[in-house]
Amino acid sequence: MSAAGAERTQSAAGADRTLCAAGAEPGVSAAVDAAPKPAAPPPRFTPAHLLTGFLGSGKTTLLRRMLSDPALAGAAVLINEFGEVGLDHDLLERIDETTVLLQSGCLCCTIRGELADAVRGLLDRRESGAIPAFDRLVIESTGLADPFPILSTLRADPIASQHFRIGATIATVDAVNGAAGLAHRAELRRQVAAADRIVLTKSDLVAPEAASALLARLAALNPAAVVRDAHDPACAPGWLIADADASPRDAVAPDHAHAHGVGAVAFAIEPQGAVDWTAFGVWLSMLLNRHGDGILRVKGILAIDGEDAPVAVHGVQRLVHAPTHMAAWPDGRRASRLVFIVEGIDPQAVRRSFACFVGGGRGVG
Amino acid sequence: MCALCGVLGVEDHWSDAVARPGVYTRNADPRARRAERARRIRAANRILAAWRLTLSDWQGRAYLLSTATGRTEVIETLAHLWPTAEALAGRPFDPLDPALQARIGP
Structure with missing residues (x-):
């Protein structure tokens, strides 16, 4: 871990935690929470979670909350927007989209090159012991991202697909702008539709009736997901990352x-x-x-x-x-x-x- | 390898998933795999016949998709079946199209 790559943060549990650099390729930011180190070897298929949500919907706030939870003590993080979690700026460079898309529309051709490179880099460093043996990966997308190319990269990349399985996809929707966003932004509708867990954020900034109405609307829009208010104690990191298919309600x-x-x-x-x-x-x-x-x-x-x-x-x-x-x-x-x-x-x-x-x-x- | 774009390592289609814990597949042993391939070919041919195409097995590892005049393409999974079939037939295989449904029958 480089000195420039280290940042001290305070976890919710009160313990100091160190975020250390994991992404050395150009254009990639990555972090692995190094303390406490997982004692067990990494799983055969490491769960990879996509954290999506429209611009300003509270993805980073939720990510910080997730990373402070013991359930994600051994998680690696890939971020594709500059500086969103306040890691050292030298280590936070944007993952530019380099989509290779043929006119055939073939799924396996829709591969975000740098994301695949970043994931492979994490695997290499995990195998070599250069970083702690992370047991989970969280990918935070940009607010305008369509979840599909990201998920398809993990699924189609010949190396990533042999080491990762796609875990629960989490979408944030903010209570202030969510209703208008659903009406006017196709990106938001795609993010909500792709989610296994939908988290309503900023509900304290609107009337309770408006928050309840949006919760109901989100639940109806995506019956395959579970929707919770970020302030709900049940909206815990452990619930967010639980395997979606394990829940009968899904x-x-x-x-x-x-x-x-x-x-x-x-x-x-x-x-x-x-x-x-x-x-x-x-x-x-x-x-x-x-x-x-x-x-x-x-x-x-x-x-x-x-x-x-x-x-x-x-x-x-x-x-x-x-x-x-x-x-x-x-x-x-x-x-x-x-x-x-x-x-x-x-x-x-x-x-x-x-x-x-x-x-x-x-x-x- | 993807026959359309040349990308390696994409043969793990969801309908023919590699056997691993928790995953439902009919790919776990050679006999089950062969039986499922035969069923898949029958099911696909019921639809492909609408536009005079035929799917057949090639050494248990790939499929041959042929027109009535003998033009043939090699495909590996269902992911490549329909784009290739549409290219060979020169028309879409749209499962929402009432005309195609009428040709398939109940």
Whole structure:
């Protein structure tokens, strides 16, 4: 650790903590909280969390709060805006977006080069022992960032994908500007749609009724996420980084379709009986190929032939994560539920398409 | 390698995920993998037939996508199936299109 790279901070628990430099490549800022050092070796797939949110929505404040919690004692941090967490400026350089995007729209071509380089650099230094063996990564995006290229970089980069798994995505929405932002900023709608945890910030600056209304609106816009006020004691760092699929509430379907802002709609499909996994894969890949830009989110649980446990599916635009087994059915009821958040796409058309290509879909809403 | 852009190491499509703890895949053993590939080819061909394309297996490692006149492309995963199919057919495979749904049938 260089002297220039060290900064003393005061944790919420009262213990001094040292942030040490981890990102040595040009254009990359990174930090690893070095104390206390994790005793255990790093996990096979290190969880990587995206912290997103519109400009001025309180991402950095939330990041500071997260880093002061023991749950993130061994976390590495990548930041792509200058100086946001007050680390030494010599170590905080912007991660410029160097997106390689072919006209084919192929997912694997959408790779943010410097982010991939930064992540690889962290891995190299972890392997060599140059930095503490971080057990978690938090990536704080710029306020205008679309989450999709960031998540797809982690998923598509051949090295990052072998060392990281995508953990919960966290979005901040500020109570003062959030309602207007949802109506007018596509970036914010995409951030909210991609989130597993949505944190309402600055609610103390608005009337309680306005904060409650925005909380309800966010919950309706993204039924796949859990929404909490930043002042809620339950909005703890440990909850923010918990695996999204571990929570049964995450996949609860909405009672009806909700439209918000400029054409963002959440709706659910509840297939009857077991889902044909093969047909589902062929259909969803075809749907995302043609309409991936308008499908902000797909998330759900499926009952699949031959599988007692539910299988969780989770995607953001054209990126679909590896499906996972869940431990048990929410409510103990074996029932498939798929939640979509779309923009510019007719929910009924998606339902008809599911019924045609996969079969058994009963729409909700 | 991605056949469209040449990027290495992207063959881990979600529908054919590498087996690891907690992940649902039908890729865990050779027999299950072969069976799933056969099912996938049947399911895709039901749709591809609408625009006279055919998908077939190539040595258990890739797929051959062919037109009725014999033009053939090699693809590795479902991620590349639909862009390649659209290029070969010269028209979109849009699952929301009632015309395509009508060709597929119930």
